[in-house]
Amino acid sequence: MIDLHCHILPGIDDGAKSAKESVRMARVAAKDGITHIVATPHIRDTLHPVNFLKQYVTKFNEALQKWQIPVEILYGADVYAMLPPKEVRRYAINNTQYILIEFPYTHISANASDILFNFKMHDLVPIITHPERIPSVIRDPETLFPLLSGDVYVQITADSLTGNFGEQIQECAFYLLQKGAVHFIASDAHSAIVRGPVLSEAAKIATKIVGKEKARMLVEDNPLAVISGKHIHLAPL
Numbered sequence: 001m002i003d004l005h006c007h008i009l010p011g012i013d014d015g016a017k018s019a020k021e022s023v024r025m026a027r028v029a030a031k032d033g034i035t036h037i038v039a040t041p042h043i044r045d046t047l048h049p050v051n052f053l054k055q056y057v058t059k060f061n062e063a064l065q066k067w068q069i070p071v072e073i074l075y076g077a078d079v080y081a082m083l084p085p086k087e088v089r090r091y092a093i094n095n096t097q098y099i100l101i102e103f104p105y106t107h108i109s110a111n112a113s114d115i116l117f118n119f120k121m122h123d124l125v126p127i128i129t130h131p132e133r134i135p136s137v138i139r140d141p142e143t144l145f146p147l148l149s150g151d152v153y154v155q156i157t158a159d160s161l162t163g164n165f166g167e168q169i170q171e172c173a174f175y176l177l178q179k180g181a182v183h184f185i186a187s188d189a190h191s192a193i194v195r196g197p198v199l200s201e202a203a204k205i206a207t208k209i210v211g212k213e214k215a216r217m218l219v220e221d222n223p224l225a226v227i228s229g230k231h232i233h234l235a236p237l
């Protein structure tokens with residue numbers, strides 16, 4: 001499996017607090033059957049230099065090889081939607097056209113379709129992160145659907161499906177899955193233990209809702225297409 005969203009780099013944001021914790025997270029991921037993790041620090045108030053992030057990823061991969069942990073870390077970021085696409089295109093996943101876009105914690109912005117269009121105008125393919133955890137989407141999930149026409153995709157958090165965020169978020173995640181409005185499941189892990197980098201449990205739950213083949217697409221085929229810069233298998237609504 002491939003985890004597209006994980007705060008595994010140490011000491012950059014509210015994710016892993018130390019290099020030890022990052023290695024612990026990688027071990028947890030490997031044990032769960034995850035082969036690739038996109039390291040996605042928050043890009044919100046601080047626009048971290050790309051070279052700095054890429055060097056971090058390289059050093060981390062060297063450490064993982066040394067420790068014989070069979071996981072590869074790839075470059076990416078969790079980018080705040082309000083930032084200008086021109087400024088943040090350098091944070092696209094693994095130097096592809098795909099970019100993780102995070103809306104405000106409370107609501108999907110009223111001008112969300114303009115924001116997404118603007119990203120597309122800059123030859124980027126936006127992936128909206130965890131809308132099922134946004135209160136305005138929980139209240140009315142269908143407000144999300146008009147945004148998904150064209151090349152706009154959705155990633156939900158594994159722990160939303162398992163119920164670790166509570167019933168309302170779980171229900172919303174189930175609903176979006178049933179409606180075909182989900183293209184990726186990712187961990188959005190911030191540590192090894194609490195909401196760790198684990199996808200298998202959520203994939204099992206997704207299997208019950210959408211069947212084995214589609215569930216596999218959410219954690220394997222589609223994320224593989226993203227990190228390879230190819231078209232994904234499940235179309236948006």
Ligand SMILES: [Fe+2]
Pocket residue numbers: 005007078188
């Ligand atoms: Fe995140």
